[in-house]
Amino acid sequence: MKHFLKLSLFILGPIALAQSGVIAGKVVDSNDQFSLPGANLRIENTNKYTVSDQNGNYQFLNLAPGTYTVLIDYLGYETISQQIEVVDNKTATINFELSNGLNELSEVVIVGDYLKGQAKALNQQKNNGNITNIISSDQVGRFPDANVGDALKRVPGITMQNDQGEARNIIIRGLAPELNSVTLNGDRIPSAEGDNRNVQMDLIPSDMISTIEVNKTLTPDMDADAIGGSVNLITRAVPNKERISVTASGGYAPIREKGLYNSAFVYGNRFFNNKLGVVASGSYQVQNFGSDNIEAVWGKDEENGNGEFYVTQMDVRKYDVQRVRRSISFSSDFKFNENNRIDLTAIYNWRDDRENRFRTRYRSIKQVMENDEVVGYTGEIRRETKGGIDSKRNKNTRLEDQRVYNISLRGEHLITPKLDMDWGVSYSRASEDRPNERYIDFRHRNVDLTEDLSNGNRPLVTTANPDLPSNYSLREITENNNNTYESELGAKINFRVPFSVIANQKGRLRFGGRLRLKDKKRNNDFFSYESVDGMVGGLGQVPNSYYGGQGYGPGSQYVPGFFASNSYLGNLDLKNPALFEESSVPAEFLAVNYKAKERITAGYIRWDQDLSSQTSLIAGVRFENTNIEYTGNYVQDEEELISEVTNKNDYLNVLPSITLKHQFNKDFILRTAFTTSIARPNYYSLAPFVSALPNDLEIAAGNPDLKATYAYNYDVMLENYFENIGIVSGGFFYKKLNNFIYSYINRNFTSDDFAQLFPDVTNPIVPGQEFIFTQDRNGESVSVWGFEVALQRQLDFIPGEFFKHLGIYLNYTYTDSKAKGVTAREDLTLPKTAPHMFNGSLAYENKKFTARISMNYTAAYLDAIGATADDDSYYDKQLFVDANVSYKFNKNLRIFAEANNLTNQELSYYQGVRSRLMQSEFYQPRFTMGLKFDF
Numbered sequence: 001m002k003h004f005l006k007l008s009l010f011i012l013g014p015i016a017l018a019q020s021g022v023i024a025g026k027v028v029d030s031n032d033q034f035s036l037p038g039a040n041l042r043i044e045n046t047n048k049y050t051v052s053d054q055n056g057n058y059q060f061l062n063l064a065p066g067t068y069t070v071l072i073d074y075l076g077y078e079t080i081s082q083q084i085e086v087v088d089n090k091t092a093t094i095n096f097e098l099s100n101g102l103n104e105l106s107e108v109v110i111v112g113d114y115l116k117g118q119a120k121a122l123n124q125q126k127n128n129g130n131i132t133n134i135i136s137s138d139q140v141g142r143f144p145d146a147n148v149g150d151a152l153k154r155v156p157g158i159t160m161q162n163d164q165g166e167a168r169n170i171i172i173r174g175l176a177p178e179l180n181s182v183t184l185n186g187d188r189i190p191s192a193e194g195d196n197r198n199v200q201m202d203l204i205p206s207d208m209i210s211t212i213e214v215n216k217t218l219t220p221d222m223d224a225d226a227i228g229g230s231v232n233l234i235t236r237a238v239p240n241k242e243r244i245s246v247t248a249s250g251g252y253a254p255i256r257e258k259g260l261y262n263s264a265f266v267y268g269n270r271f272f273n274n275k276l277g278v279v280a281s282g283s284y285q286v287q288n289f290g291s292d293n294i295e296a297v298w299g300k301d302e303e304n305g306n307g308e309f310y311v312t313q314m315d316v317r318k319y320d321v322q323r324v325r326r327s328i329s330f331s332s333d334f335k336f337n338e339n340n341r342i343d344l345t346a347i348y349n350w351r352d353d354r355e356n357r358f359r360t361r362y363r364s365i366k367q368v369m370e371n372d373e374v375v376g377y378t379g380e381i382r383r384e385t386k387g388g389i390d391s392k393r394n395k396n397t398r399l400e401d402q403r404v405y406n407i408s409l410r411g412e413h414l415i416t417p418k419l420d421m422d423w424g425v426s427y428s429r430a431s432e433d434r435p436n437e438r439y440i441d442f443r444h445r446n447v448d449l450t451e452d453l454s455n456g457n458r459p460l461v462t463t464a465n466p467d468l469p470s471n472y473s474l475r476e477i478t479e480n481n482n483n484t485y486e487s488e489l490g491a492k493i494n495f496r497v498p499f500s501v502i503a504n505q506k507g508r509l510r511f512g513g514r515l516r517l518k519d520k521k522r523n524n525d526f527f528s529y530e531s532v533d534g535m536v537g538g539l540g541q542v543p544n545s546y547y548g549g550q551g552y553g554p555g556s557q558y559v560p561g562f563f564a565s566n567s568y569l570g571n572l573d574l575k576n577p578a579l580f581e582e583s584s585v586p587a588e589f590l591a592v593n594y595k596a597k598e599r600i601t602a603g604y605i606r607w608d609q610d611l612s613s614q615t616s617l618i619a620g621v622r623f624e625n626t627n628i629e630y631t632g633n634y635v636q637d638e639e640e641l642i643s644e645v646t647n648k649n650d651y652l653n654v655l656p657s658i659t660l661k662h663q664f665n666k667d668f669i670l671r672t673a674f675t676t677s678i679a680r681p682n683y684y685s686l687a688p689f690v691s692a693l694p695n696d697l698e699i700a701a702g703n704p705d706l707k708a709t710y711a712y713n714y715d716v717m718l719e720n721y722f723e724n725i726g727i728v729s730g731g732f733f734y735k736k737l738n739n740f741i742y743s744y745i746n747r748n749f750t751s752d753d754f755a756q757l758f759p760d761v762t763n764p765i766v767p768g769q770e771f772i773f774t775q776d777r778n779g780e781s782v783s784v785w786g787f788e789v790a791l792q793r794q795l796d797f798i799p800g801e802f803f804k805h806l807g808i809y810l811n812y813t814y815t816d817s818k819a820k821g822v823t824a825r826e827d828l829t830l831p832k833t834a835p836h837m838f839n840g841s842l843a844y845e846n847k848k849f850t851a852r853i854s855m856n857y858t859a860a861y862l863d864a865i866g867a868t869a870d871d872d873s874y875y876d877k878q879l880f881v882d883a884n885v886s887y888k889f890n891k892n893l894r895i896f897a898e899a900n901n902l903t904n905q906e907l908s909y910y911q912g913v914r915s916r917l918m919q920s921e922f923y924q925p926r927f928t929m930g931l932k933f934d935f
Contacts, residue, residue, distance in 0.1 A: 024091050035237055121135055131715055152231065174830065185232070249930020276334050344408070622654075714734040744776070812838045
């Protein structure tokens with residue numbers, strides 16, 4: 001750090017003594033006074049230009065004294081200019097108020113708020129130096145997307161993995177969530193989950209975000225851990241006048257015949273002669289729904305059977321879910337003068353996920369052989385109720401309390417007309433708390449079973465005899481408390497100075513440093529309970545509920561059956577020693593508890609140089625040093641804690657990059673880029689643990705030898721922007737990932753396999769028994785390539801008044817890959833690389849009425865690599881159709897209606913081939929109607 005400061009002073013010293021002037025100001029919409037980011041401002045008859053930031057602010061540095069004319073260009077708005085005089089060591093101010101281009105652009109009609117939002121997004125995308133996709137809040141509001149994840153699936157090259165029907169984990173250009181990053185106003189968001197770095201995109205309501213920025217290529221001033229891409233969520237900017245907005249809506253989820261309730265507000269204003277600005281917003285959502293789910297594990301008896309696949313385990317599950325999302329954000333800026341300002345932003349997101357799961361499991365299924373032929377099956381049936389204690393928080397359900405918040409303070413300072421500086425400090429924290437989570441499980445042993453495998457997409461396991469509650473005895477009652485948190489303290493500083501090596505061409509040198517201190521901990525416990533004197537009897541002797549197959553999503557042939565009621569489970573007085581005997585079960589939590597500390601220090605230098613009036617260059621290098629300290633538990637015999645084991649690692653990544661942008665004309669742009677990036681292993685993947693769960697026939701192991709993935713990225717993109725607010729684009733990308741990390745699965749893991757991998761650990765596998773084994777491993781390398789095309793525009797080139805109000809939104813992405821170094825297997829693709837992704841939308845909008853129908857399609861893709869091709873798991877194809885309409889009574893009041901998942905798209909996985917279903921989960925559509933007040 002000392003040497004960095006000396007270098008900074010050496011560079012900045014002579015610059016600080018230079019004399020020149022500055023032009024600065026703000027760009028806003030003349031109608032609503034909203035800031036206009038991404039505006040291109042240029043000084044007439046010079047090579048000097050700049051782009052307005054997210055708040056509409058702009059600056060021209062290092063101007064010789066004199067009189068200048070500033071021109072501004074913004075898609076969909078009039079082109080205007082203003083003249084101003086610059087004097088030595090002073091800042092001259094010009095504020096621009098732009099009107100829409102209704103009377104200025106030939107045959108252009110801006111008829112609604114949606115096109116204004118589209119204009120904001122496309123202007124930012126057009127004037128960015130790297131390859132990006134931008135979505136504004138106005139665009140998000142025109143899709144029926146309740147959370148940020150659902151909004152992101154509209155972006156070219158992005159697909160989402162769902163949880164309970166809502167988009168949660170982001171996949172960019174076929175690269176898994178672990179290979180992407182998510183930031184909030186440029187600060188990293190920590191993960192609320194225990195074993196990975198994934199950010200839960202369904203945690204943040206979409207109406208809390210002003211702009212979503214997807215960076216598909218990186219520049220040296222950006223964090224490097226984003227191989228697929230970096231998603232930056234930008235909260236609402238402080239308005240330039242008083243703004244009040246209120247939204248309220250209600251809906252219906254047919255799958256459980258329950259209600260959906262949503263509300264949101266925004267208030268913002270400026271005070272003290274516009275020096276101080278504040279904006280506060282909040283959102284409250286209550287979603288009552290559920291899902292119907294079947295799951296199957298396939299295997300084959302190589303010794304006694306005929307070698308054909310059959311179902312070795314099958315679940316029939318019913319979920320009842322309530323999700324409550326609360327979000328509050330606050331932003332404030334204070335402008336000391338034209339050269340100095342500070343910003344404070346804070347956001348707090350809190351989601352309660354309450355769930356009851358009723359699961360029937362057919363397990364340990366074996367073939368019954370006679371004369372080398374299969375004549376039947378035997379196995380065990382378990383009926384489990386998942387819930388929680390009867391309290392105000394749990395409400396007899398499993399409560400998953402996830403929270404994430406971020407607070408940051410930033411400053412922007414013009415030190416001299418040739419030097420500006422910005423800095424920021426931030427603190428973020430994410431947590432997941434699952435208190436008093438309970439399970440009660442009953443079983444029926446040695447059951448004669450039948451299997452109907454005539455349709456592998458709907459395998460069916462049933463009992464050969466009547467399945468009565470009286471057949472089931474109590475197996476276990478358990479309660480656990482799970483807690484995970486991750487925090488990150490960040491600091492950064494950046495400098496920018498004019499620096500050009502080409503006469504009469506603009507050049508800028510940027511350099512700076514960044515520090516990130518991360519802390520993560522998981523602390524779980526687990527207890528089992530035996531009733532004293534057999535107080536808890538069999539399933540037929542406790543209050544129970546019955547769920548039949550009528551209306552069940554995967555088909556009426558699946559009958560969940562009888563279960564202990566969730567209220568009975570929640571009201572058991574488990575802590576009363578007169579009623580229950582409590583025992584800790586270390587096998588369930590010792591191996592999964594861990595602590596991790598990570599320190600990332602980074603420095604960069606970035607040079608922006610115009611090579612001509614049409615071509616510009618961004619070149620630079622970033623240095624990121626990673627220091628990690630990981631503490632896990634070494635466990636023997638599943639229950640005995642031998643010791644804590646600490647692993648330390650320290651490595652430096654050097655990350656060069658170069659980006660070229662060529663403008664054939666002001667609307668036709670070519671972008672090319674060569675960049676490098678990394679992906680650090682998940683925390684828990686590095687732990688020296690072996691976690692054996694005999695009841696679930698599962699073993700998971702850490703891998704302390706995992707290396708970070710290093711990627712070389714090549715991108716080419718052509719973009720043509722339309723003056724009537726649209727774009728057509730096409731591009732190619734190629735990525736070479738060294739030491740890529742994949743999830744290895746062996747569904748036939750035996751005692752011999754365990755002894756070979758873990759000779760120093762007590763073997764939990766009984767000879768002849770098979771477990772499902774998972775572990776993250778490094779592959780040698782993987783190549784990912786593909787292309788994406790997009791079209792977004794109004795159809796006003798077609799004659800007729802109707803088509804002036806009609807717009808289309810289309811994008812398609814193709815991705816392919818080839819992995820090397822995955823055991824001895826060849827021709828493997830990178831897991832989570834979807835080969836085809838398509839978005840389509842058709843919208844009609846006039847001054848009062850808007851209607852849109854949207855489609856999102858993702859082809860099937862490899863999700864996890866197995867020991868053989870038969871063990872590979874695939875995420876099946878998905879097709880979502882959504883629709884929404886709104887009517888604007890006046891400038892302040894709008895009514896809207898939305899429908900999600902009109903195709904009743906299931907979440908589906910299959911094993912090896914599509915005819916071996918692993919999971920099928922149905923959610924049914926959802927419907928919402930509401931009002932929006934905007935003052």
